[in-house]
Each structure stands twice: as C-alpha cells, then as structure tokens.
Amino acid sequence: MKHTVVALVEDKPGVLNRIASLFRRRGFNIDSLAVGTTHEEGISRMTIVIEGNENIADQLEKQLFKLIDVIKVENFTNQNAITRELALIKVKASTQNRREILDILEVFRAQAIDLSTASLVIQIVAHKDTIDALIDNLSRFGILEMVRTGRIAMRRGYTTTTDEVIEYFDDSSKFHSQIGRLSNGDFPFVSD
Amino acid sequence: MIGADIVLESLKKANIDTIFGYPGGVVLPLYDRFPFHKEIRHILVRHEQAAGHAADAYARVSGKIGVALATSGPGATNLVTSVQNAMMDSVPTLFITGNVARNLIGKDGFQEADATGIFMPTVKHNYLVTNANDLAPTFAEAIYIATTGRPGPVHIDIPKDVFLEDAEFNWPKTINLRGYKINDEVDSEQLAEAAELINASEKPIIFAGHGVIISNTSNLLKKLCEKGDIPVITTLLGIGSMPTDHPLHYGWMGMHGSYHANIAASNADTIIALGMRMDDRALGRFADLNHNAKIVHIDVDPAEHDKNLKATVPVVGNLSTTLPSLINNIEETNHADWIQWIEKIKSEHADSMSIPNTDKLSVQYVVNSIAKENKKNELVVVTGVGQHQMWAAQHMNISKPRQLITSGGLGTMGFEVPAALGAQVANPNAKVWSICGDGGFQMTFQELATIVDEKLPIKFAIINNGYLGMVRQWQELFYKENLVDVNMSQPNFMKIAEAYGITGIEVTKKEQVSKAIIQANKIEGPVLIDFKVESEGNVWPMVPAGASLSETVESAKEL
Structure with missing residues (x-):
C-alpha cells in the first residue's frame, strides 16, 4: 500500500543528501518526493510517498525522525488530508483535434496554458488518480513530454503540522538552522 | 582569537x-x-x-x-x-x-x-x-x-x-535543537503495561544489551532481576553488565553464546530486552527466535523498536529513568521451576563451552589463564574479531561493565591494537590485555610505536594459529573444507617486538602459559606474547548463519 509521509526539515545544505542517503541505505522504495519552502523561514517541507506495508512506513518515519535535521514527521495516510499533484503535459494537437482535447480538459478541470500549431501544453492540479486518468485519455493524441511534481499534502481543517515546531523555535536554535552554508564571494586565496 | x-x-x-x-x-x-x-x-x-x-x-x-x-x-x-x-x-x-x-x-x-x-x-x-x-x-x-x-x-x-580566521569564542549557554529533543519523561503507561506482562509471566528472561553498560545501569539491572527472580542473559556487548558469579546470570546469547542461554531465550514466555538493537548475531533467525514470547523492548532509540523484531510493548527511554519505574511496578516473586529448567539444561550441556581437556595449547586455556592470573578489578580485556574474540568472551569471566572492549556490530579486525591504546590511556591503572588474532594484529601493529612513545604498559597476547581462524571454521563447516586463502604466513613476532624495543615472549606449550602471563605483568612496559596455539580448533556452541537460536549446535557432527 502507499503511504504519504510529511516531514518538516531544516532548510540547510546537505539535508536532502541525508534523507536520500537514508532511503537508499535502508532500501525504502520511494514513489515520489516533493520538497519546497514553507511560510516559516528556515523550514522546508517534504512530502514522501512510499510503497510498503505498515511496518515499512513505521520504520521510515522513525528513521527519518532520527536525523538531527528532521524536525517533525507525520504519516498522512489515515488522516483527513488533501493530497495534490501538479503535472505539465505537452500533447500533439492539430487544429482538427484541438477542440476534442479541450473538451477532455474540461471534464478533468485541467487547463491548456500554451499552444502551437501542432501542440498544446496542459496543466492539471489534482489527485494522482485523476492525473493518471487524464493521461490515459490524452495518450491516443500522442504525448510529447510530461513532468509531474510528486504528491504534496496538507491536513484539512484548522489544525496544522507546523504548530508545535514554530513554538520550539527561539534564538538558541537559530544557529543550527543557519550553519553550514558556504559564504558568497571570493575568499583570499590560501596557497598550500 | x-x-x-x-x-x-x-x-x-x-x-x-x-x-x-x-x-x-x-x-x-x-x-x-x-x-x-x-x-x-x-x-x-x-x-x-x-x-x-x-x-x-x-x-x-x-x-x-x-x-x-x-x-x-x-x-x-x-x-x-x-x-x-x-x-x-x-x-x-x-x-x-x-x-x-x-x-x-x-x-x-x-x-x-x-x-x-x-x-x-x-x-x-x-x-x-x-x-x-x-x-x-x-x-x-x-x-x-x-x-x-x-x-x-x-x-x-x-x-x-x-x-x-579571527572570530569570537561564543560558547552557547544552552543547546536547543528543534529536530533533536531528549525526552527524559517516563512513559508510565507503557511501563505499567510492561510490568503487567512481566508479572503475569511464568518463564521470563532478560536480554541485557550494550545500553545497560552505556547508561551505567547494571546496578538497576541487578535489582530488577532479583526482585522479579528473572534470569539474565546478555548480548556480546552486554557482557560485563552482570557479574558472572551472580546466581541469575546465565551467560550470553547468540551465534557463539552459551547453549543454555540460547535455549532459554527460545523457550521463555516473556522477553525483557534492555538497551539492545535486536541484532541478527545475537538473536539468530528473527522469525523463529521464539514464537510464543511476549516482548518488552526498552530502548532509548525508538527506531530500534519493531526494526527487526516486533515488540509487544515497546518502551522508549533511557534505562536510568525507565528501570526504576519498572522495578517499582513489578511484583516480588520467584520462578523456581523455570530457573531449575534452565539449570538442568545448563548442567546437561556444560561441556559445550568448556576448556578442552588436552595437552595441546588451546586458545580457551590461554585466555582463561590470562583472566585467572590477573586481578578481577584491574583487568581490561580488548579483543580483535574472530575466534579469539569469541573464546575471550566465553572464558574470561568478564564481570564488570567496561571491562570487555570489543568490536561488536562492525566486527573490525585490527581493532585490538589501537583500541588497547585508547583503553590504557583512559585508565592508566588498569592491566590492559589485548587479545589479538594473528591476522588482526598484522592489520594495525604499527601502533606499537605509539604505545612505546606513550609508555603504555599494554600486554599483547597474539593468539597465533597461523590461520584466519573464523574464516577457516566457516570454510571447513559450510564450504566443504575447501580452505582458500586462510592459511597465512606470519612474521617473526619476536623480532617485531625487538624492533619496537619491547619485550617479546614466545609460548608453545601449555605449561609455559601462566609463567609467561605472570612475567608479562611484572614487566613495566608493553609486552608481546606470541601464543603458538593449536591451529584448527573450532568455536562451539554455534548457531549456523540463518538458523534460529533453538538450532544451536555443539559440534560439527550435528551440522
């Protein structure tokens, strides 16, 4: 079964390396991984989709949390949560069949965002299954290129994943969030 | 600055x-x-x-x-x-x-x-x-x-x-890492549940791991087992967490652990695993460790729970805070029938881990003599990895925490020489004996120079059988005696000792062993003893790789 795990991590060099290395080393089978910033400076948010049984998801959560730079881990699988994915799909589209494609897009609430005489670029934000179904429908026209972001997720309602994390944060923990960046600009050359 | x-x-x-x-x-x-x-x-x-x-x-x-x-x-x-x-x-x-x-x-x-x-x-x-x-x-x-x-x-x-670069020395007053919180709170709910399991058990057993030694809680372990009348077996790295002469100490478990310890582990109805990571060398085939036992697993690292073995009651926490609460929660009781059952197996299989009755120079005799000729509270044993390590763990009566320094998880040959150096620096008054394999010693003996520089009186006992003994044992038992690249030529260890300016003693006969050890202890500086031991001994008992603890064998005939 698929598990959606959300991790809040320090936004600093090497974090992605640590996490990727952990997945590889422990043999976790990752379906998708989406990383981005949050509204809190210094915190990145990762959404990880992993294939495996309960036990594997449990280990993934614990091993992730063991990393010093991982602040919080939450399994969204059995939670009331919204999950979305964005895809850009470039399909072959002639002036003859363009209308037909646009009709399909309407059904899936997708949009055409670029156009040429022989192609269309389509954008869709939806649940993974919806995107898969759209792709199914488009394949007969000929897909030229496709890119997907991987799943992102958020709890429904007022509660958030970030609450307590922000509470913990004070001046003394700022140091850890900032250390490790190579400064910009040239250093005086040191000859050995 | x-x-x-x-x-x-x-x-x-x-x-x-x-x-x-x-x-x-x-x-x-x-x-x-x-x-x-x-x-x-x-x-x-x-x-x-x-x-x-x-x-x-x-x-x-x-x-x-x-x-x-x-x-x-x-x-x-x-x-x-x-x-x-x-x-x-x-x-x-x-x-x-x-x-x-x-x-x-x-x-x-x-x-x-x-x-x-x-x-x-x-x-x-x-x-x-x-x-x-x-x-x-x-x-x-x-x-x-x-x-x-x-x-x-x-x-x-x-x-x-x-x-x-010039900078300020800005040592922080507090450390606050939002991704690393040490939780000292005791999970009393889980502990109460653990105590309930233990109180209901008829055949409980404690697995004591390295965590007991790391957290300095061997006194609490003693209290726990005495109050609940629970037999204790340790992992390899848990050796020393219980004195060997304690009546509830039943040896150590695992691939070359005691026969009775492995059988007791397989037959207990409740396992209380303390500060251990459920390693395959300690537990054998996980699926068949014990089909009936309920498992209480106390460890400071939650990622160890359910990693290799599903725990009935996992408890997260440091042993120094969790054990006192567990001890309070368990009933004072006795398990005489169960202990008698283990005792019976122990006496029936006493020979499987004994010092061979032979005139030849056996490793078991050598390491046991080193333990005997030293004062219990002065001796620190450092080992390499392989047969000599297992025999040292079996026959040296390690009875104190931090008395056996051995590479458990990684199994690093060559650990014995530099580790002895670190051990002696940490405790200058200890009698540090480094039990070396002839293979491992050759990986790192350049450190004799450091040891001489630092005037460290370490005694090196090279267990020299001319083989990579454990590899040879596996080739003999599991690769149809096809011995490949395990027979090593050795340098003249006496000349190596001489080259580094330290005393070298060669021992080829059983009757020279004690004398050599006493002589080495009398010498103030480092000493290297080359024990030319019997070349083809095998370590018993053994849990073959991939077998369960209940399938422990005591000789090659059983394989």
Missing part, C-alpha cells in the same frame, strides 16, 4: 583533555596552536584509523567522549572504518577533520575529499564549518549530540582557512 584556538578552547570547555590524531597539510594551523593549550594531550598515532579506534575505546572505558583528529583527503578517508565502528556500537565520539580552504572546496584540489559527504551515512550527525564564528557553537552542539540520547559519532569538517 583564531579558529584553531577556538577549536582547542571548545574542547577544554567540554572537559576534553585527550585527543588521538595525525597531522597533515590543512590541520597545520591547528597543530601550530597545540603548544599554547597544554591542558590537551595529543597522542600521535601512526595511522588515522588507529586514532579513531583509540578514541572509540577511550570512550568505552572512560564513559567520556573520545576524540580523533585527522587531516583532509586520505586522513579523513582513513578514519571511515573507525567512525562506522563507533556508529554500530553507539560510542560517543567526536571526529575532527581538516579540509581544503573554502575557496578550493569542490575544485578537486590536492588532498581534497568530500569528507562531509563520505561520513554522512556513518555518523549520528556531521558539520562542515564555513565560518570561524560558528566553531564554538558547532563544537558545543556536536558534543551534546554525541553524548546524549543514543550516543554515537559526530564529525566536524573544518576548512584550513577557518582555522586561521
């Missing part, structure tokens, strides 16, 4: 007075400042791997953090084995490496290696410091991480020009 001074001030601030290291290009600015920080003793090793193992053993013996220092590139990569060794056995260690100057990072300069990247999967955490102002807070954080929770190695990589 320049970065180099900040590094050394930081170490002093953390009460670190000993580091093991090896200089090189990019750490020269640091070495340049050593003479101005006389409180710190730098021990110059002969290979960086040895610096790491020495720091590791120093930490195991003293309970304090061990520190190793190396230069960039090859210095750093030579450390890797010792870092992983400390990781696998949860040893609080700090590894410091220099790196090329900041503007040269990523440019493949001379002696550049991506140490931060290479160390990443082998450490609890690591840092690349890019600003001298960050040095003091980084050291404070690193030492905090290495020594708290489940201890482990932390690595700090410092570019050469950061050592030279």
Whole structure:
C-alpha cells in the first residue's frame, strides 16, 4: 500500500543528501518526493510517498525522525488530508483535434496554458488518480513530454503540522538552522 | 582569537583533555596552536584509523567522549572504518577533520575529499564549518549530540582557512535543537503495561544489551532481576553488565553464546530486552527466535523498536529513568521451576563451552589463564574479531561493565591494537590485555610505536594459529573444507617486538602459559606474547548463519 509521509526539515545544505542517503541505505522504495519552502523561514517541507506495508512506513518515519535535521514527521495516510499533484503535459494537437482535447480538459478541470500549431501544453492540479486518468485519455493524441511534481499534502481543517515546531523555535536554535552554508564571494586565496 | 584556538578552547570547555590524531597539510594551523593549550594531550598515532579506534575505546572505558583528529583527503578517508565502528556500537565520539580552504572546496584540489559527504551515512550527525564564528557553537552542539540520547559519532569538517580566521569564542549557554529533543519523561503507561506482562509471566528472561553498560545501569539491572527472580542473559556487548558469579546470570546469547542461554531465550514466555538493537548475531533467525514470547523492548532509540523484531510493548527511554519505574511496578516473586529448567539444561550441556581437556595449547586455556592470573578489578580485556574474540568472551569471566572492549556490530579486525591504546590511556591503572588474532594484529601493529612513545604498559597476547581462524571454521563447516586463502604466513613476532624495543615472549606449550602471563605483568612496559596455539580448533556452541537460536549446535557432527 502507499503511504504519504510529511516531514518538516531544516532548510540547510546537505539535508536532502541525508534523507536520500537514508532511503537508499535502508532500501525504502520511494514513489515520489516533493520538497519546497514553507511560510516559516528556515523550514522546508517534504512530502514522501512510499510503497510498503505498515511496518515499512513505521520504520521510515522513525528513521527519518532520527536525523538531527528532521524536525517533525507525520504519516498522512489515515488522516483527513488533501493530497495534490501538479503535472505539465505537452500533447500533439492539430487544429482538427484541438477542440476534442479541450473538451477532455474540461471534464478533468485541467487547463491548456500554451499552444502551437501542432501542440498544446496542459496543466492539471489534482489527485494522482485523476492525473493518471487524464493521461490515459490524452495518450491516443500522442504525448510529447510530461513532468509531474510528486504528491504534496496538507491536513484539512484548522489544525496544522507546523504548530508545535514554530513554538520550539527561539534564538538558541537559530544557529543550527543557519550553519553550514558556504559564504558568497571570493575568499583570499590560501596557497598550500 | 583564531579558529584553531577556538577549536582547542571548545574542547577544554567540554572537559576534553585527550585527543588521538595525525597531522597533515590543512590541520597545520591547528597543530601550530597545540603548544599554547597544554591542558590537551595529543597522542600521535601512526595511522588515522588507529586514532579513531583509540578514541572509540577511550570512550568505552572512560564513559567520556573520545576524540580523533585527522587531516583532509586520505586522513579523513582513513578514519571511515573507525567512525562506522563507533556508529554500530553507539560510542560517543567526536571526529575532527581538516579540509581544503573554502575557496578550493569542490575544485578537486590536492588532498581534497568530500569528507562531509563520505561520513554522512556513518555518523549520528556531521558539520562542515564555513565560518570561524560558528566553531564554538558547532563544537558545543556536536558534543551534546554525541553524548546524549543514543550516543554515537559526530564529525566536524573544518576548512584550513577557518582555522586561521579571527572570530569570537561564543560558547552557547544552552543547546536547543528543534529536530533533536531528549525526552527524559517516563512513559508510565507503557511501563505499567510492561510490568503487567512481566508479572503475569511464568518463564521470563532478560536480554541485557550494550545500553545497560552505556547508561551505567547494571546496578538497576541487578535489582530488577532479583526482585522479579528473572534470569539474565546478555548480548556480546552486554557482557560485563552482570557479574558472572551472580546466581541469575546465565551467560550470553547468540551465534557463539552459551547453549543454555540460547535455549532459554527460545523457550521463555516473556522477553525483557534492555538497551539492545535486536541484532541478527545475537538473536539468530528473527522469525523463529521464539514464537510464543511476549516482548518488552526498552530502548532509548525508538527506531530500534519493531526494526527487526516486533515488540509487544515497546518502551522508549533511557534505562536510568525507565528501570526504576519498572522495578517499582513489578511484583516480588520467584520462578523456581523455570530457573531449575534452565539449570538442568545448563548442567546437561556444560561441556559445550568448556576448556578442552588436552595437552595441546588451546586458545580457551590461554585466555582463561590470562583472566585467572590477573586481578578481577584491574583487568581490561580488548579483543580483535574472530575466534579469539569469541573464546575471550566465553572464558574470561568478564564481570564488570567496561571491562570487555570489543568490536561488536562492525566486527573490525585490527581493532585490538589501537583500541588497547585508547583503553590504557583512559585508565592508566588498569592491566590492559589485548587479545589479538594473528591476522588482526598484522592489520594495525604499527601502533606499537605509539604505545612505546606513550609508555603504555599494554600486554599483547597474539593468539597465533597461523590461520584466519573464523574464516577457516566457516570454510571447513559450510564450504566443504575447501580452505582458500586462510592459511597465512606470519612474521617473526619476536623480532617485531625487538624492533619496537619491547619485550617479546614466545609460548608453545601449555605449561609455559601462566609463567609467561605472570612475567608479562611484572614487566613495566608493553609486552608481546606470541601464543603458538593449536591451529584448527573450532568455536562451539554455534548457531549456523540463518538458523534460529533453538538450532544451536555443539559440534560439527550435528551440522
């Protein structure tokens, strides 16, 4: 079964390396991984989709949390949560069949965002299954290129994943969030 | 203050007075400042791997953090084995490496290696410091991480020009990591449930792991087992957490553990696993360890729960806080029937782990004699990895925590020589005996020079059978006696002793053993004894790889 795990991590060099290395080393089978910033400076948010049984998801959560730079881990699988994915799909589209494609897009609430005489670029934000179904429908026209972001997720309602994390944060923990960046600009050359 | 001074001030601030290291290009600015920080003793090793193992053993013996220092590139990569060794056995260690100057990072300069990247999967955490102002807070954080929770190695990589940069010594008052919180609260609900299981059990057993020793809780372990009348077996690294003469001590479990310990583990109805990570060498085939037992697993690292073996009641917490509460919750009782059952098996299978009754020079006899000829409370045993390690664990009556220093998880041959160095530095008054394999010794004996320099009176007992004994045992038993590349030629160890200016003693006969050990103990400096032992002995009992503990065999006939 698929598990959606959300991790809040320090936004600093090497974090992605640590996490990727952990997945590889422990043999976790990752379906998708989406990383981005949050509204809190210094915190990145990762959404990880992993294939495996309960036990594997449990280990993934614990091993992730063991990393010093991982602040919080939450399994969204059995939670009331919204999950979305964005895809850009470039399909072959002639002036003859363009209308037909646009009709399909309407059904899936997708949009055409670029156009040429022989192609269309389509954008869709939806649940993974919806995107898969759209792709199914488009394949007969000929897909030229496709890119997907991987799943992102958020709890429904007022509660958030970030609450307590922000509470913990004070001046003394700022140091850890900032250390490790190579400064910009040239250093005086040191000859050995 | 320049970065180099900040590094050394930081170490002093953390009460670190000993580091093991090896200089090189990019750490020269640091070495340049050593003479101005006389409180710190730098021990110059002969290979960086040895610096790491020495720091590791120093930490195991003293309970304090061990520190190793190396230069960039090859210095750093030579450390890797010792870092992983400390990781696998949860040893609080700090590894410091220099790196090329900041503007040269990523440019493949001379002696550049991506140490931060290479160390990443082998450490609890690591840092690349890019600003001298960050040095003091980084050291404070690193030492905090290495020594708290489940201890482990932390690595700090410092570019050469950061050592030279001027900055403030801004040691932080508090450490606050939002991704690393030490939770000292006792999970009383889980503990109550654990106690309920234990109180209801008729055949309970305690597995005592390295965690008991790391958390200094062997006195609590004793209280727990005495109150609940629960037999205790230990893991290899848990040896020493219970005195061997305690009536509830039933040896150690695992691939070469006691027959009765393995059988008791397989037949208990409740397993209480304390501070252990459910390793395959200790538990055999996980699926068939014990089909009926309920498992209480107390460990400070929640990731160890359900990793290899599903726990009925997992308890997260340090043993020093969880055990007192567990002891309060369990009933005073006795399990005479169950203990008698184990006793019966123990007496029926007493021969499976005995000293062979032979005139030949057996390893068991040698290591047992070393234990006998030394005072119990003075002896520290350091071993390498292989047959001699197993026999030392079986026959040396290790009865105190931190008395057996051995590479458990990683199984690093060559550990015995530099680890003995670290052990003796940590405890100058101990009689440190390094039980060496003839193979392992040849991996790291360059450290004899360090040992002579530092005037450390370590006694090396080379268990010389002319074979990589454990590999030979496996080839004999599981590869149809097809012995390939295990028969090694040996140098003349007496001449090696002579070359390093230390006393060498050769022992070929049983009757020379005690005399040689007594003689070695009388000599003030280091001594090397070459015990030319019987060449083809096998370690018994044995749980064949992939078998369960209940399938423990006592001789080759049973395979």
